[in-house]
Amino acid sequence: MDPSNQIQKLGQQEYRRKNYHAALNFFNSVISAEKRLDVSVLDCRAATYEKLGDLHAALKDGRRMISDYKTDCAGYLRTGKILQLLDKDTVALGIYKYGLRNVSLSASQYQLLRDLHELMNQKCGPRKARDPLTVLPMEVAQMIISYLDFKHVVSMTRVSTTWRDYLKSIPGLWANLDFSKAKANIPKAAIEKYIRCSRRTVTRLTTQQSINLQHVVTQCKSLEHLEIGGGYTNASLIKAASVARNLRCLLLPARCETSLDCVSQILGVCKNLVRAEFHNVTTTPSFRPNWKGDMSRLRTLVVFVRKGFVNQRPSFDDLMHMIPDIRELSLRGWILRTEIPPASGGAMTRLEKLQLADFHGHVNPLALPSLRILDLNIVLHAFLNPVPGPYPTNAGIAELSISCASNLSSECLVWLLGSNFDALRKLHLPQCIEITDLDLRNLINMGLIDHVVDLDLSGPRLTDSLVRLLAARALRLERVKVASSSITGVGVKALVTKPGSQLQFLDITDCMHVASDAVAFARHLKGLQVKCGHEEARAKNKKIRFE
Numbered sequence: 282m283d284p285s286n287q288i289q290k291l292g293q294q295e296y297r298r299k300n301y302h303a304a305l306n307f308f309n310s311v312i313s314a315e316k317r318l319d320v321s322v323l324d325c326r327a328a329t330y331e332k333l334g335d336l337h338a339a340l341k342d343g344r345r346m347i348s349d350y351k352t353d354c355a356g357y358l359r360t361g362k363i364l365q366l367l368d369k370d371t372v373a374l375g376i377y378k379y380g381l382r383n384v385s386l387s388a389s390q391y392q393l394l395r396d397l398h399e400l401m402n403q404k405c406g407p408r409k410a411r412d413p414l415t416v417l418p419m420e421v422a423q424m425i426i427s428y429l430d431f432k433h434v435v436s437m438t439r440v441s442t443t444w445r446d447y448l449k450s451i452p453g454l455w456a457n458l459d460f461s462k463a464k465a466n467i468p469k470a471a472i473e474k475y476i477r478c479s480r481r482t483v484t485r486l487t488t489q490q491s492i493n494l495q496h497v498v499t500q501c502k503s504l505e506h507l508e509i510g511g512g513y514t515n516a517s518l519i520k521a522a523s524v525a526r527n528l529r530c531l532l533l534p535a536r537c538e539t540s541l542d543c544v545s546q547i548l549g550v551c552k553n554l555v556r557a558e559f560h561n562v563t564t565t566p567s568f569r570p571n572w573k574g575d576m577s578r579l580r581t582l583v584v585f586v587r588k589g590f591v592n593q594r595p596s597f598d599d600l601m602h603m604i605p606d607i608r609e610l611s612l613r614g615w616i617l618r619t620e621i622p623p624a625s626g627g628a629m630t631r632l633e634k635l636q637l638a639d640f641h642g643h644v645n646p647l648a649l650p651s652l653r654i655l656d657l658n659i660v661l662h663a664f665l666n667p668v669p670g671p672y673p674t675n676a677g678i679a680e681l682s683i684s685c686a687s688n689l690s691s692e693c694l695v696w697l698l699g700s701n702f703d704a705l706r707k708l709h710l711p712q713c714i715e716i717t718d719l720d721l722r723n724l725i726n727m728g729l730i731d732h733v734v735d736l737d738l739s740g741p742r743l744t745d746s747l748v749r750l751l752a753a754r755a756l757r758l759e760r761v762k763v764a765s766s767s768i769t770g771v772g773v774k775a776l777v778t779k780p781g782s783q784l785q786f787l788d789i790t791d792c793m794h795v796a797s798d799a800v801a802f803a804r805h806l807k808g809l810q811v812k813c814g815h816e817e818a819r820a821k822n823k824k825i826r827f828e
Contacts, residue, residue, distance in 0.1 A: 285311050285315055288307050288310055289307065289308070289311050289321075289322055289325065291307050292304045292305075292306075292307030292308045292311070292325060293325060295307060296329060301329050301333050302333070304325075305326065305329045305333070308322060308325050308329060309326070318349070320350045320353050320355050323342045323345055323346045323349075323356075324342075324346065324355050324356075327339040327343050327359050327363070328359070330342065331366070336363055336367055339359075339363050340360065340363045340364070340367070342359075343359040343360030343363055344356075344360060346359060347360060347376075347379075347380075352383055352384055352388070353384070353388075354380065354384050354388050354389070354390035354391060354394050355390070356380075357376055357377060357379070357380030357384070357394055358380075358390065358394060358397070360373075360376050361373040361376045361377050361397060361401070364376060365401075370401060371405055373401055374398070374402060374405050377394060377401055378398060380394050380398075381394060381395060381398060412443075414443065414447060423451060426448070426451075426454060427453070427454065430459065430462075431458065431460075432462050434448060434454050448478075449478045452478065454478075455475050455476075455478040456479050456482055456483055456485065457485040457487075458472070458475055458476075458479075458486045458487070460487060460489070460490060461487045461488065461489055461508075463490055465490075466491070467488065467490055467492060469493060472492060473500075476497070481500060481501060481502070481503075482501075482503050483501040483503065483504060484501075484503050484504060484505045484506065485504075485506040485507075486501070486506070486507050486508070487506075487509075488508075488510065489509075489510035489536075490510065490512075491510070491511070491512030494513060494517060494521045495517060495520050495524060498524045498525045499524055502526075502527065503527060504525050504527060504528060505528060505529045505530065506528075506529065506530040507521075507525065507528060507530065507531050508530075508531075508532040509532075509533065509537060510534065510536050510537055511538065512537075513537065515539060515542070515543035518533075518539060518543055518547065519543060519547060519550070522546075522550050523550045525551065526552075526553070527553060528551050528553060528554060529553055529554060529556070530556040530557075531551065531554060531557045531558070532556075532558045533558060533559050533560060533561070534558075534560050534561075535560040535561045535585075536561070537560075537561060538561045538562075538563060539559055539561065539562055539563070540564065541562055541563070541568065541570050541586070541595055542568065542570060544559050544562055544570070544584060545570040545571060545573075548572070548574060548576055548579070548603075549572070549573050549574030550574065552574065552578070554576070554578060555578055555579065555580050555581065556579075556580060556581040556582075557579065557581070557582055557583070558581070558582075558583035559584050559585065560583065560585045561585065562584055562585060562586045562587065562614075563586075563587050564586055564587075564595050565593070566593045568595075569595075569596070570595065570599075570600075572599050572600050572603050574603075576603045577605060577606060578606075579604050579606070579607060580606065580607060580608045580609065581607075581608060581609040581610075582604060582607055582609070582610055582611070583611040584611070584612055584615075585611070585612075585613040585638075586612075586613060586614030586615060587614065588614055588639060594614055594615055594616040594641060595614075595615055595616070596616055596617070596618060597612065597615045597616065597617045597621075597642070598618050598619055601617075601619075601621070601629065602628050604628070604629070605628045605629070605630075606631055607629055607631070607632055608631060608633045608634065609632075609633060609634040609636075610629070610632060610634070610635055610636070611634075611636035611637075612636070612637055612638070612640060613637075613638040613640070614638075614639050614640075615637075615641070615642070616640075616641040616642060617640070617641065617642025618642070619642075619643075620643040620644065620645055621635070621643070621644050621645065629649065630649070630650065630651070631651050632651060633651050633652060633653050633654065634652075634653065634654040634655075635649070635652060635654070635656070636655075636656040636657075637656070637657050638658040639658070644657070646678070646697055647696070647697070652678060653677075653678060653679045653680065653704075654678070654680040655678055655680070655681050655682070655683075656680075656681075656682040656683075658682075658683075658684045677698070677703065677704030677705065678698060678705060679704050679706050679707065680705075680707035681698070681707065681708050681709070682707070682708075682709035682737075683710055684709065684710075684712060690716065690720075691716050691717075691720035691724060694710075694724070694729075695724070695727070702727070702728050702729050702731065703732055704732075705729070705730070705732060705733055706732065706733060706734045707733065707734065707736075708729075708730060708733050708735070708737070709737035709762075710737065710738055711737050711738070711739040711740060711762070711764075712740050716742070717742065718742055718744065721738070721742065721747055722747060722750065725747070725755075726754075730751065730754065730755045730758075731754055731755060731757075732757055733755055733757065733758060734757055734759045734760065735758075735759065735760045736751075736755065736758055736761050736762070737761075738762070738763055738766070739762055739763060739764040739765050739766065739788075740765060740766060741765060741766060742766075742767075743763050743766035743768060744767050744768065744772075745767075745769055745771045745772040748763070748768050748772035748775050749771075749772070749775040751776075752775045752779045752782070753779070756779070756781050756783070757783060758776075758782070758783065758784055759783050759784060759785045759786065760784075760786040761776060761784060761786070761788070762787075762788035763787075763788065763789060763792065764788050764789065764790040764791055764792065765791040766789075766792055767792075767794060768789070768792055768794065769794040769795060769796075769799075770799035770802075772795075773787070773789065773795060773799045773800075773802070773803055774799070774802070777802070777807045778807070784809060785809060786809065786810045786812070787803060787809050787810070787811050787812070788812040788813075789811065789812070790812055790814040791814055792813070795813070800813055
């Protein structure tokens with residue numbers, strides 16, 4: 282027998298007798314005498330070091346085994362065990378994984394190495410998740426699920442059969458069919474399945490894809506909210522509206538083109554409509570819609586007619602008398618031969634929001650006692666001509682936006698707001714060229730903007746002196762837009778450094794006299810959100826004038 286093997290056997294005998302120091306001496310003598318060691322000798326000495334508590338010495342032998350015998354399982358098994366004793370489970374997992382890549386599948390201890398890797402992987406990985414439906418009370422689980430989007434509810438049905446059956450047993454989760462995030466066409470079978478899950482109690486339907494609208498509306502007798510995209514003919518929209526007797530809200534975005542005749546028929550057959558929006562309406566010069574039916578429940582109406590010549594604009598005069606209790610009205614591309622509100626009275630007296638764009642007609646906001654929001658854009662003809670009173674008591678306009686009005690004067694603006702400036706919180710007057718520098722100064726001194734929170738005075742008429750006056754009077758400003766103005770860094774400093782200022786947002790787009798360091802001052806030193814343009818041009822002018 283080889284003397285080295287004989288000494289190794291003596292060491293193993295001492296190890297079994299628990300004489301670990303004597304065993305260690307035998308193993309050391311073998312390792313020091315042999316140049317080419319057998320892996321079993323290093324494994325025995327590592328085991329002996331382990332029993333003696335010298336884990337680092339044992340780890341050193343284990344790493345040597347891996348280095349010299351890469352295809353042998355012994356080194357990976359021994360090293361992994363020692364690393365676990367050193368509370369380095371993640372490193373041990375890496376050793377086992379490294380061993381599985383290097384050891385042959387036919388190796389004698391490969392299965393043991395694989396089992397240890399699986400056990401360590403489970404130990405180091407996240408704790409096994411528990412099914413919330415088995416832990417939470419059903420009422421709490423249903424309450425949590427009710428906050429999810431329809432898309433996520435559909436995804437949850439694919440988790441397991443238990444989840445699918447549970448979700449399908451709650452009709453309320455399927456009452457709001459929201460397909461707005463669908464990227465492909467929705468199969469008819471899928472829609473039928475969701476309707477059955479709701480027990481045919483669907484109340485809301487939102488889709489950007491083309492579906493068999495009349496069939497869905499027929500199946501869902503309780504439908505109250507309908508928002509659809511394009512791909513429908515006027516006839517199909519009218520048929521669907523005639524079936525949906527309980528419809529209260531109808532939204533047709535810009536991609537859904539409709540004719541003015543279709544709009545008039547839908548408003549005529551849907552007697553329960555409270556909100557109706559048509560964002561892309563076409564008309565012809567010779568067509569005059571027949572407004573009929575009961576529209577007394579209508580509270581919000583949006584009708585945007587595609588831009589055309591004046592003789593192609595539909596008249597609002599007849600429709601105005603059909604909506605006596607309207608609260609929010611948005612029109613674009615219309616013509617009015619009388620005025621808003623009608624002189625006869627009775628109609629539109631409860632109007633709270635009026636938005637007019639590309640409108641040809643006369644408006645008298647002071648005759649609307651409940652008006653709080655007024656938004657006018659390119660309103661032509663006898664625009665806002667001051668009309669002598671008396672007028673009903675008005676709580677005051679809270680939000681006023683007038684843009685691209687070439688004939689808006691300061692006298693007209695004062696007449697429009699009356700003497701009650703305290704209610705005004707939003708004032709947008711971009712590109713109103715008739716209001717001069719002196720007019721703005723007088724309006725500010727009158728207290729027009731003392732309570733304004735959101736202000737837009739974009740245009741070349743605004744200067745640093747006006748901005749300083751503005752900053753001194755309007756301490757409640759949170760959002761200011763002075764784009765395309767003549768202000769410099771002095772004006773920026775006046776706005777952002779005023780004591781007690783509540784400013785959060787500043788728009789100085791196309792203000793070519795404002796240097797880049799003024800923008801940095803407002804952003805970094807004052808923490809404002811600043812919107813600006815022409816960064817390259819501004820970078821050439823680093824100076825800022827501070828008085």
